[in-house]
Structures are given as C-alpha cells and as structure tokens.
Amino acid sequence: MSSPWIESLRSVALLVPDLAKAETFYTRTWNLEVAHRTDDTLYLRGTGSNTYLLALHRGGEVAQLRQVTLRARSRAALDAIHAAVLAAGGTVLAAPHELTRDPAGGIGLKFKDPHGRVFQVVHGDARRPEEAPVADRPIRLTHVVLNSHAVDETQAFLQQALGFRLADRTGIMAFMNCDSDHHTIAIGISDNDALNHIAFLMPDFESVMRGGGRMKDAGFPIQWGPGRHGPGNNLFNYFLDPFGVVIEYTAEVEQIDDSYASHGPEHWKWPPGRVDQWGISPPPGATLKEAQKRIFFAPNP
Structure with missing residues (x-):
C-alpha cells in the first residue's frame, strides 16, 4: 500500500x-x-x-x-x-x-x-549518509498521530489531497498509510484537533526498553508501556517531554504492501483488562490522556 x-x-x-x-x-x-x-x-x-x-x-x-x-x-x-x-x-x-x-x-x-x-x-531536500543503527538512539520518525473531531472528514482529506490509504480503523483511531510502514499518519477519534503524539523509531526492542529506563532516571516516567500495539504490531513506550508534548519510542513497525488486508473496529478488540497484545501495562492514565488534548497547531505558522 x-x-x-x-x-x-x-x-x-x-x-x-x-x-x-x-x-x-x-x-x-x-x-x-x-x-x-x-x-x-x-x-x-x-x-x-x-x-x-x-x-x-x-x-x-x-x-x-x-x-x-x-x-x-x-x-x-x-x-x-x-x-x-x-x-x-x-x-x-x-x-x-x-x-x-x-x-x-x-x-x-x-x-x-x-x-x-x-x-x-x-x-529534493538534502539527505545525509545513513549511519549504522546506534543503540538507544532514534533513527527517524515513523508516524505522527493527530486528533480529529471529524475523523471521517480528516480521513477523506488525507486520501484525496495526499493519496493516503486506510490501513486499519479501530474504535479510537484511523491508521493512514503512504509507504511500507503500516501507518505514517494516524487520526485519533476525539472531540478536539490536538497533537496526540509523535513516534520516534528506535533500532530494536532493547533500545525501546533502555530508552524507557534512561527517561525514568532523568525524571520522565513511562506514561504508557511497555507494550505491543495491535494495528502496526509495534513496540511502544510513551512519555511527556518538558513542555507536555507526548512522544513515543517505538520499534518493529509492521511493514505492509498492497496485499495487506485492512480491518475495522470489530477486528481490533482485546479481552477485558487489556489495551495491547501483551496485557502487561495498565491503560494510559489521565495525565497522558490530558496531554494528548493540549498541543494544538499554531494559528499563524
């Protein structure tokens, strides 16, 4: 796709x-x-x-x-x-x-x-030679999640204006695809149009986990995670930066092509008490949820 x-x-x-x-x-x-x-x-x-x-x-x-x-x-x-x-x-x-x-x-x-x-x-923007993966250091951005009070309209715009395709849709999010990453932009189904979070791709599982420890040591505790999502199958740890921006360390993002079968909310359901594949981490708390509603696009960029 x-x-x-x-x-x-x-x-x-x-x-x-x-x-x-x-x-x-x-x-x-x-x-x-x-x-x-x-x-x-x-x-x-x-x-x-x-x-x-x-x-x-x-x-x-x-x-x-x-x-x-x-x-x-x-x-x-x-x-x-x-x-x-x-x-x-x-x-x-x-x-x-x-x-x-x-x-x-x-x-x-x-x-x-x-x-x-x-x-x-x-x-035509300049690129630099790609380095070998460095433990605990982000490689690139893998996705950004933007909330929408009108998810169907936002999805339609991304499809019409940018050629994105719907990879999957859950009860809380529409995952939009443009390349081999499962999703590049996701639309959070919400009552606002704030930034939900920015995801940074890490080299591997160990880097996601060690990054969580480094953040905790520096006074930035894990807000949600560790876990493995359903759509995208990616590992995750979520944090807040010093200004309340929600940022994610992730790895092992699912790679898809035109043969990928899109699923709807009825497919992406967890057993009671679970919010990801593993079921280890508790659900995201009020602090994270509130932060996902506070960062808006500047009116005069």
Missing part, C-alpha cells in the same frame, strides 16, 4: 517556550543530535538519512505544533498535490517554492486542511 505522491514522513516542527531547555532534553535525554541551529530554531537529527527530523522553534508560553512535513516522491507529485489540496477543500499557504531558509533545502509546498492542520510537502 502506498501513496502515489507521498514517499514518507520527513519531520515535525514545534514551537517551544524554552529553546535551551528543549535542547538539553532532546539531546541529553531523548538522544538526538544537533544538525543545525539559528538564533531562534534548533534542528535535530537521528541516525537515518534525513537532514533533521525535529525542528524546535522559539515560541510563546505554551508548546504548539507548527507543521508536519512529508516528502514527495517527485517534483511532479508536488504539483499534483497542490491541485488535489485545493480540490479537497484545503488552503494553500505557499505554492511550491525554494526552501532557502531550511537547512535541508529543496522545493516545498505548504497548506492547511479544512480544520487548520498545517502540512508541508518537500521534494
């Missing part, structure tokens, strides 16, 4: 209240590396080929989501997406143009969906 236009999730950009505090956390504790910096922005990378996977911009008193950046399969795909966004009811904020202020460069298109979510799609 794949989008004809979108190759992958490239990066996520956040506005944070304290850039120095963010750098300390995301480099020393979350284990990313600085790729580039300006006076007001910090770009962080993993061991994968993306120039950066997280952009942290100096913001106001509360954290906000600035944009989600996807990578197009070709330059022609950008033009196709441009037209498809308009046809699907989106608003183009910037037609395809040279990204001269972005350290990865390339050509970029920026737009809003009908509910205010901001996406950027890039092509």
Whole structure:
C-alpha cells in the first residue's frame, strides 16, 4: 500500500517556550543530535538519512505544533498535490517554492486542511549518509498521530489531497498509510484537533526498553508501556517531554504492501483488562490522556 505522491514522513516542527531547555532534553535525554541551529530554531537529527527530523522553534508560553512535513516522491507529485489540496477543500499557504531558509533545502509546498492542520510537502531536500543503527538512539520518525473531531472528514482529506490509504480503523483511531510502514499518519477519534503524539523509531526492542529506563532516571516516567500495539504490531513506550508534548519510542513497525488486508473496529478488540497484545501495562492514565488534548497547531505558522 502506498501513496502515489507521498514517499514518507520527513519531520515535525514545534514551537517551544524554552529553546535551551528543549535542547538539553532532546539531546541529553531523548538522544538526538544537533544538525543545525539559528538564533531562534534548533534542528535535530537521528541516525537515518534525513537532514533533521525535529525542528524546535522559539515560541510563546505554551508548546504548539507548527507543521508536519512529508516528502514527495517527485517534483511532479508536488504539483499534483497542490491541485488535489485545493480540490479537497484545503488552503494553500505557499505554492511550491525554494526552501532557502531550511537547512535541508529543496522545493516545498505548504497548506492547511479544512480544520487548520498545517502540512508541508518537500521534494529534493538534502539527505545525509545513513549511519549504522546506534543503540538507544532514534533513527527517524515513523508516524505522527493527530486528533480529529471529524475523523471521517480528516480521513477523506488525507486520501484525496495526499493519496493516503486506510490501513486499519479501530474504535479510537484511523491508521493512514503512504509507504511500507503500516501507518505514517494516524487520526485519533476525539472531540478536539490536538497533537496526540509523535513516534520516534528506535533500532530494536532493547533500545525501546533502555530508552524507557534512561527517561525514568532523568525524571520522565513511562506514561504508557511497555507494550505491543495491535494495528502496526509495534513496540511502544510513551512519555511527556518538558513542555507536555507526548512522544513515543517505538520499534518493529509492521511493514505492509498492497496485499495487506485492512480491518475495522470489530477486528481490533482485546479481552477485558487489556489495551495491547501483551496485557502487561495498565491503560494510559489521565495525565497522558490530558496531554494528548493540549498541543494544538499554531494559528499563524
């Protein structure tokens, strides 16, 4: 299963209240590396080929989501997406143009969906040689989950504007696919349009677990996990960063193709008392659930 236009999730950009505090956390504790910096922005990378996977911009008193950046399969795909966004009811904020202020460069298109979510799609951005996996260090982003008060409308927009396909749908989430990862964007069925969480791909099971221990030692306890999800079959540990952003260490994400059979909520049900395949971890608590409703897209990205 794949989008004809979108190759992958490239990066996520956040506005944070304290850039120095963010750098300390995301480099020393979350284990990313600085790729580039300006006076007001910090770009962080993993061991994968993306120039950066997280952009942290100096913001106001509360954290906000600035944009989600996807990578197009070709330059022609950008033009196709441009037209498809308009046809699907989106608003183009910037037609395809040279990204001269972005350290990865390339050509970029920026737009809003009908509910205010901001996406950027890039092509021709610089890539770096991929490193061998490093224990406990994220490789890349694997997915971002965005809440929606109108999940059917959001799903339709992602399908029409970006060529995503529905991989699976549970009682709480629609999992959208664009490449071999089971899902790249998931839509949390909710009463709001906040950021649910950002997932960072780790090299293996041990890295997910050791990362949980490192976070706990640093004063950031596991909010949900360890466990193994149903849709996507991935391992997980969830945390809150210093600003209340929900972040996930994950590994072993299921790889799918056009032969994958999509399932609905009736298929994805657990026995009483379970919320994942293992049944070891308790359900996510109130702290995590509240955090998944607090980080919104900035109104003026």
